Amino acid sequence: MDKFVIHGGNKLQGEVTISGAKNASLALMPATLLAHGKYALYNTPELNDVYTMMKLLNHLGVVPEFKNNLLKLNTENITSQDAPYEHVKKMRASVYVLGPLLARYGIAKVSLPGGCSWGPRPINLHLEGLKKMGAEIELSEGYIIAKSPRLTGAKISFDISSVGATGNILMASVLAKGETRIVNAAIEPEITNLAQFLLKMGARIEGIGTPDLFIEGVDTLNSADIETIPDRIEAGTILIAAALTKGKVKLININSNLLLSILNKLENSGCNLLYNNEFIELDGTNNNIKPINITTSVFPGFPTDMQAQWTAYMALADGMSTITDSIYLDRFKHVPELQRLGANITVNENCAFVKGVGKLMGAKVMSTDLRASASLVLAGLAAEGITEVLRVYHLDRGYQRIEEKLQYLGADIERVKGKEF
Numbered sequence: 001m002d003k004f005v006i007h008g009g010n011k012l013q014g015e016v017t018i019s020g021a022k023n024a025s026l027a028l029m030p031a032t033l034l035a036h037g038k039y040a041l042y043n044t045p046e047l048n049d050v051y052t053m054m055k056l057l058n059h060l061g062v063v064p065e066f067k068n069n070l071l072k073l074n075t076e077n078i079t080s081q082d083a084p085y086e087h088v089k090k091m092r093a094s095v096y097v098l099g100p101l102l103a104r105y106g107i108a109k110v111s112l113p114g115g116c117s118w119g120p121r122p123i124n125l126h127l128e129g130l131k132k133m134g135a136e137i138e139l140s141e142g143y144i145i146a147k148s149p150r151l152t153g154a155k156i157s158f159d160i161s162s163v164g165a166t167g168n169i170l171m172a173s174v175l176a177k178g179e180t181r182i183v184n185a186a187i188e189p190e191i192t193n194l195a196q197f198l199l200k201m202g203a204r205i206e207g208i209g210t211p212d213l214f215i216e217g218v219d220t221l222n223s224a225d226i227e228t229i230p231d232r233i234e235a236g237t238i239l240i241a242a243a244l245t246k247g248k249v250k251l252i253n254i255n256s257n258l259l260l261s262i263l264n265k266l267e268n269s270g271c272n273l274l275y276n277n278e279f280i281e282l283d284g285t286n287n288n289i290k291p292i293n294i295t296t297s298v299f300p301g302f303p304t305d306m307q308a309q310w311t312a313y314m315a316l317a318d319g320m321s322t323i324t325d326s327i328y329l330d331r332f333k334h335v336p337e338l339q340r341l342g343a344n345i346t347v348n349e350n351c352a353f354v355k356g357v358g359k360l361m362g363a364k365v366m367s368t369d370l371r372a373s374a375s376l377v378l379a380g381l382a383a384e385g386i387t388e389v390l391r392v393y394h395l396d397r398g399y400q401r402i403e404e405k406l407q408y409l410g411a412d413i414e415r416v417k418g419k420e421f
């Protein structure tokens with residue numbers, strides 16, 4: 001388990017390219033199970049969750065080849081419909097294989113994902129949706145066993161907008177018999193990326209990008225190529241790093257429309273921004289970090305995946321702010337670690353109350369999950385002295401070599417390899 005050693009205080013400066021979106025790749029990759037053939041997934045980020053999905057797909061018979069962010073998948077010889085616990089326990093998104101396997105092969109056995117380091121993360125909406133499409137679902141010995149000779153189209157109305165359930169039902173419905181309507185579908189850009197891929201594979205989908213999706217099932221699909229959209233969360237994380245260190249950065253390969261809610265909050269906090277659909281420039285040189293409240297919500301609202309990073313930012317704001325997470329009510333594992341760096345934060349239910357402090361002081365802190373870890377790195381970049389972020393394997397799950405990008409922008413951050421961290 002590696003750790004990061006950060007000497008805080010350097011202003012981030014320069015230009016950096018944003019990688020492909022983890023959460024888009026994790027949906028695009030299992031979609032290839034829907035049709036026999038060879039696929040090219042461009043701009044796939046090199047990060048551990050992608051490797052985990054690659055291993056799971058390989059277990060099912062998919063042959064991967066991954067080099068320089070081009071992921072080629074060959075699905076000509078699928079040999080299994082069984083996603084075992086060893087793979088699924090590492091990553092909840094593994095449940096994305098359920099819809100495509102069931103739709104194409106009439107059977108899928110997928111381990112239940114199990115616990116998460118924060119909050120309950122049920123998959124009831126995935127299962128209820130598949131049942132509405134005629135699947136027989138049994139839960140046995142920690143596995144979901146789903147069967148249906150051919151799924152049939154249905155009207156599926158989600159009580160809660162869910163990225164994963166929308167993705168799974170969408171992948172299931174493209175090969176179902178008849179029409180499926182998904183009401184209150186997630187409109188996150190990663191779902192739109194998936195829907196565009198399915199269209200290229202020959203699916204018939206209307207309403208893409210809206211919460212009302214209409215899918216006319218087809219008998220077979222074909223393989224296709226797709227460009228993975230840029231990672232809006234990686235972009236937001238690096239922008240906050242620059243804002244916190246009063247630096248000036250330019251992000252390229254990023255469409256600002258993917259993260260307008262974050263850009264708007266950064267502007268309100270005192271940064272100057274310039275952006276279009278190709279780049280984002282942030283100038284934090286005169287940033288006095290005004291306290292800005294946020295409440296997370298579904299796209300295009302402020303993403304829950306940026307909540308921890310915003311909390312770290314507000315720890316150095318000039319006043320009080322309130323951070324409310326309305327998606328995951330107890331995603332606050334980063335707070336006790338930020339307190340170790342000197343942050344003044346109290347949590348009550350799903351709200352963190354942050355009283356900005358004049359400075360943070362370096363300390364050893366522990367990563368607990370992906371975005372919590374990102375918030376600790378951000379705090380470390382702005383803290384006085386040395387911060388050690390232990391267990392950075394959480395970060396490696398979701399960011400493509402983040403330390404190299406930060407080093408390139410002038411941060412003093414080093415990865416120390418080792419077992420004891």
Ligand code: EPU
Pocket residue numbers: 023024026092093120121122123124125126160161162163164165186190303304305327328370371398
């Ligand atoms: N929910 C249910 N039942 C379900 C599914 C979801 O009640 O069957 C609830 C959840 O508990 C949550 C809300 O619905 O309160 C939204 O969850 P969603 O299903 O949208 O989350 P997800 O698909 O499991 C994806 C991302 C997460 C991100 C959330 C919210 C992927 C692989 N993961 O998870 O990303 O936080 O959407 O935007 O796309 C991350 O990247 O760090 C990460 C956790």
